[in-house]
Amino acid sequence: MNRIRQWLSKINVETIKIELMNTAYGERTTLMAKLDPRVAIIWYLLFAILPWLFWNNTILIGMLLYMIILTALSRISPLILFLLCFGLVTEAGYVIFVALFFGGDLTAAAALLTFTMKLTIISLASIVIFTNMDPERFSDALLRFKVPETFCFGISYGYRMLPILIDEYQNIFHSFRLRGRFPEKKGILAWRYIYHFCVTAVKAFYPMILNTAKRTRTTVEALEVKGFTYGMHNPEAKELKLSYLKTTKKDVLFLGITGVVLIAIIYTGTLYPIERTIHQL
Amino acid sequence: MKPSPIIELEHVNFSYPSSVKRVLQDVSLTVNRGDFLAVIGGNGSGKTTLCKTFNGLIPHYYNGALEGAVRINGEATEDTNTALLSKTVGYVYQDFESQLVRPRVLDEVRFAPLNYGWPDYKERGDEALDMLGLNPIKNEFIWQLSGGQKHLTALASVLSLQPEVIIVDEPVAQLDPVHARDIYHTLQYLNREHGITIIVIEHHTEFIAEFAQSAVLMDAGTVKWKKPVADAMRSIKDLQHHNILPPPVTRLAEAAGAEESDVPITLEEGANWFSSRVPAASPRHIAPVPPGASEKTKIASFDRVTQGYKTVQKTFKWVFEELSLSFYEGERIALVGGNGAGKSSLLKMLTGILRPRKGNITAAGQPVARTSPEKIAEQVTYIYQNPEEMFIADNIRADIEYFLKARKSPEAAAYADELCRLFSLEDLQDKDGRLLSGGQQRRASLAIGLGTQPSLLLLDEPTSSLDINSREEVARLLHELKEHVKTVVIATHDMDLVAEWASRVIVLNEGTVEYDGGPRGLFSRHELMRRCSLHPPQIVRLSEKLGIQPSALDIQEFLPFVKGGGPRYEPYPAVAFENQR
Numbered sequence: 001m002n003r004i005r006q007w008l009s010k011i012n013v014e015t016i017k018i019e020l021m022n023t024a025y026g027e028r029t030t031l032m033a034k035l036d037p038r039v040a041i042i043w044y045l046l047f048a049i050l051p052w053l054f055w056n057n058t059i060l061i062g063m064l065l066y067m068i069i070l071t072a073l074s075r076i077s078p079l080i081l082f083l084l085c086f087g088l089v090t091e092a093g094y095v096i097f098v099a100l101f102f103g104g105d106l107t108a109a110a111a112l113l114t115f116t117m118k119l120t121i122i123s124l125a126s127i128v129i130f131t132n133m134d135p136e137r138f139s140d141a142l143l144r145f146k147v148p149e150t151f152c153f154g155i156s157y158g159y160r161m162l163p164i165l166i167d168e169y170q171n172i173f174h175s176f177r178l179r180g181r182f183p184e185k186k187g188i189l190a191w192r193y194i195y196h197f198c199v200t201a202v203k204a205f206y207p208m209i210l211n212t213a214k215r216t217r218t219t220v221e222a223l224e225v226k227g228f229t230y231g232m233h234n235p236e237a238k239e240l241k242l243s244y245l246k247t248t249k250k251d252v253l254f255l256g257i258t259g260v261v262l263i264a265i266i267y268t269g270t271l272y273p274i275e276r277t278i279h280q281l
Numbered sequence: 282m283k284p285s286p287i288i289e290l291e292h293v294n295f296s297y298p299s300s301v302k303r304v305l306q307d308v309s310l311t312v313n314r315g316d317f318l319a320v321i322g323g324n325g326s327g328k329t330t331l332c333k334t335f336n337g338l339i340p341h342y343y344n345g346a347l348e349g350a351v352r353i354n355g356e357a358t359e360d361t362n363t364a365l366l367s368k369t370v371g372y373v374y375q376d377f378e379s380q381l382v383r384p385r386v387l388d389e390v391r392f393a394p395l396n397y398g399w400p401d402y403k404e405r406g407d408e409a410l411d412m413l414g415l416n417p418i419k420n421e422f423i424w425q426l427s428g429g430q431k432h433l434t435a436l437a438s439v440l441s442l443q444p445e446v447i448i449v450d451e452p453v454a455q456l457d458p459v460h461a462r463d464i465y466h467t468l469q470y471l472n473r474e475h476g477i478t479i480i481v482i483e484h485h486t487e488f489i490a491e492f493a494q495s496a497v498l499m500d501a502g503t504v505k506w507k508k509p510v511a512d513a514m515r516s517i518k519d520l521q522h523h524n525i526l527p528p529p530v531t532r533l534a535e536a537a538g539a540e541e542s543d544v545p546i547t548l549e550e551g552a553n554w555f556s557s558r559v560p561a562a563s564p565r566h567i568a569p570v571p572p573g574a575s576e577k578t579k580i581a582s583f584d585r586v587t588q589g590y591k592t593v594q595k596t597f598k599w600v601f602e603e604l605s606l607s608f609y610e611g612e613r614i615a616l617v618g619g620n621g622a623g624k625s626s627l628l629k630m631l632t633g634i635l636r637p638r639k640g641n642i643t644a645a646g647q648p649v650a651r652t653s654p655e656k657i658a659e660q661v662t663y664i665y666q667n668p669e670e671m672f673i674a675d676n677i678r679a680d681i682e683y684f685l686k687a688r689k690s691p692e693a694a695a696y697a698d699e700l701c702r703l704f705s706l707e708d709l710q711d712k713d714g715r716l717l718s719g720g721q722q723r724r725a726s727l728a729i730g731l732g733t734q735p736s737l738l739l740l741d742e743p744t745s746s747l748d749i750n751s752r753e754e755v756a757r758l759l760h761e762l763k764e765h766v767k768t769v770v771i772a773t774h775d776m777d778l779v780a781e782w783a784s785r786v787i788v789l790n791e792g793t794v795e796y797d798g799g800p801r802g803l804f805s806r807h808e809l810m811r812r813c814s815l816h817p818p819q820i821v822r823l824s825e826k827l828g829i830q831p832s833a834l835d836i837q838e839f840l841p842f843v844k845g846g847g848p849r850y851e852p853y854p855a856v857a858f859e860n861q862r
Binding site: 135159171177214216239 | 336338342364367371378379380382383388395396398399400424442590632654655658662663665667669671672683684713715733
């Protein structure tokens with residue numbers, strides 16, 4: 001118990017902030033990170049859509065294995081992996097509990113496993129892409145796909161503001177604590193404590209939003225002064241900005257290999273399908 | 282060389298939409314190429330508005346009513362636009378953090394030239410970095426930089442457009458004294474070596490006297506005068522009439538009976554002026570105040586406290602290792618040290634919102650580790666550096682009452698009334714704190730802090746980014762606090778405040794206590810101060826130059842040396858030591 005508590009105490013706002021920023025901007029030497037971000041987005045869309053099209057467990061297991069290998073190669077932050085696992089385990093646990101509670105048996109849970117597998121594939125793909133592509137490249141790739149300029153800038157600016165917002169939120173949260181009152185009684189399962197924390201956590205958002213809104217005025221003015229709107233209507237500036245986006249042999253090779261792997265998985269799946277029999281209601 | 286004008290204003294009037302009041306009134310002004318101009322004036326005198334006409338934000342971004350002619354390089358701003366004008370006139374905001382929009386330093390300095398579609402945007406960015414010596418940090422993330430580095434980055438991003446004029450709005454408001462000087466040296470370098478015209482909006486006349494060439498005095502939207510800096514600083518009566526404090530040496534010389542036309546304005550001049558008027562003083566001894574003369578009651582203590590944090594590079598940085606320290610009742614403690622010395626961390630640990638890795642902390646008799654921050658807050662109050670982070674209710678009054686109301690205290694309303702009166706907030710109490718001016722916000726944050734009826738009050742940089750008036754006001758309020766609280770601890774960069782207010786100074790450097798004692802003792806240790814990024818007040822430096830030992834801390838203390846006669850070689854009268862522990 002003590003060890004768990006010690007371990008949990010390490011998960012604080014500061015750690016989460018650092019892990020998040022590291023995941024987003026950290027120096028990456030992996031193969032995926034060197035890809036053209038446009039190729040990476042296409043790859044991601046592929047794996048966000050394909051799992052929904054198959055009910056064949058062999059194919060899904062194949063995709064899952066492929067994704068696990070990529071995840072392992074991407075050296076993902078343990079905290080994020082932990083959060084993912086935590087989500088999956090609680091979800092599966094809840095499903096099994098509900099199935100058993102309402103008089104079903106484990107076949108019901110097994111049926112839902114297919115669904116969980118799809119979710120896992122997509123989650124892993126999201127994590128891989130999130131870790132490997134920094135927001136700058138992502139925003140530039142979107143710009144190349146003709147997504148509106150302001151939206152693309154919003155993504156990269158949002159990320160840059162994130163640590164500042166987290167700090168500010170934390171300070172305001174503390175402000176509430178330093179002037180608020182802690183419940184005297186714990187209540188059953190410490191519900192009073194938990195309730196107090198939840199209410200404070202929500203309330204702390206409002207001052208933060210107001211503060212940010214106020215600051216934004218300077219930012220908008222500064223953007224104007226730095227010629228941002230000028231650049232938006234200037235095709236040359238956009239060309240110049242995106243000129244570093246180049247598809248190389250590596251990208252073609254990567255897409256090629258992904259295609260071959262996918263075809264192999266689907267082919268094997270149709271030869272040796274593990275399919276769940278659908279019960280008639 | 283004949284001076285050629287770069288900015289010309291002729292009979293300019295301006296009012297914001299939805300207001301009939303003219304923010305600028307019949308302003309005529311010429312700024313010459315290569316000038317280093319300071320714009321001075323009280324709060325709301327139109328300094329910022331004036332500067333915003335220079336780069337076309339007025340009238341192109343703010344749709345007010347602009348009359349008269351504004352010409353940059355001979356071209357009327359009305360006929361062009363902000364984006365084009367920005368290539369000539371750069372603007373560094375007071376809130377420079379909000380001006381930085383990209384994640385890394387390198388991205389930031391390339392951003393503007395990139396927007397203009399210049400193929401050599403990389404070179405331009407690199408050049409700006411070179412000029413300001415920012416190459417070592419070019420790959421750093423903006424949010425990891427210190428305040429000084431952020432300000433330089435904001436300046437570099439403006440430089441990347443290679444403007445002919447740079448406007449800097451209150452450059453030193455958010456910086457510690459050492460970084461503030463650095464910024465001014467940088468501006469001076471840009472002005473001298475690269476011929477860039479510099480315009481600063483500034484309250485600190487000490488910097489103006491040392492670095493600027495001319496000054497413009499604004500009042501109620503009009504230009505009172507534009508003078509060469511020496512004449513400007515010598516217009517003592519005029520300056521004081523407009524709520525501007527002349528440099529300390531100037532005030533000192535005036536108090537010593539100098540003619541307005543003759544007063545020194547910089548430290549160097551001051552040393553010359555006084556050298557003939559202050560006889561060489563032989564070192565004097567101050568009777569040491571016997572330690573523990575009165576019974577001291579401990580109010581807070583750190584016992585072998587260790588604290589640190591993880592960096593993004595996954596390394597661990599220790600802020601404190603085995604720190605032991607005690608605070609006593611009745612003390613006025615100033616906590617000083619460069620950026621990142623751990624001043625804020627130390628204060629936050631006393632409130633329980635930041636837990637130490639190791640060691641014990643007690644505050645107002647309670648073990649901090651085993652008490653909730655809510656409980657500790659009944660004895661200990663922490664006032665944030667940024668008042669906006671303390672505005673959690675709908676208006677100032679609700680914020681002041683928040684603590685007592687949460688505890689269902691019947692006296693909440695009456696006490697809030699008293700605090701509003703004490704801090705002159707009666708007319709502001711129904712407003713949201715965010716809508717107030719800097720000085721009002723600071724007052725409100727003090728009132729909110731006292732709303733918890735603490736015995737130990739902790740303040741983080743209470744005088745930073747305040748104009749001189751508001752600063753004086755806060756300093757006065759700090760003196761009055763002693764009737765309400767037992768002990769006050771202030772983390773600050775403001776050495777004048779330390780000199781005039783503190784009874785005990787604790788210098789933190791790299792997690793250890795480098796000095797713990799009276800302010801006078803600190804200011805005489807130059808090596809220590811330099812090592813800890815501190816800069817003594819001007820009067821202290823003047824005393825040193827003239828061989829007055831120990832140094833006078835303020836004008837009051839210095840005066841007896843000039844006038845001659847008895848008190849010169851006497852130890853300070855006991856009153857001056859009312860501060861002393």
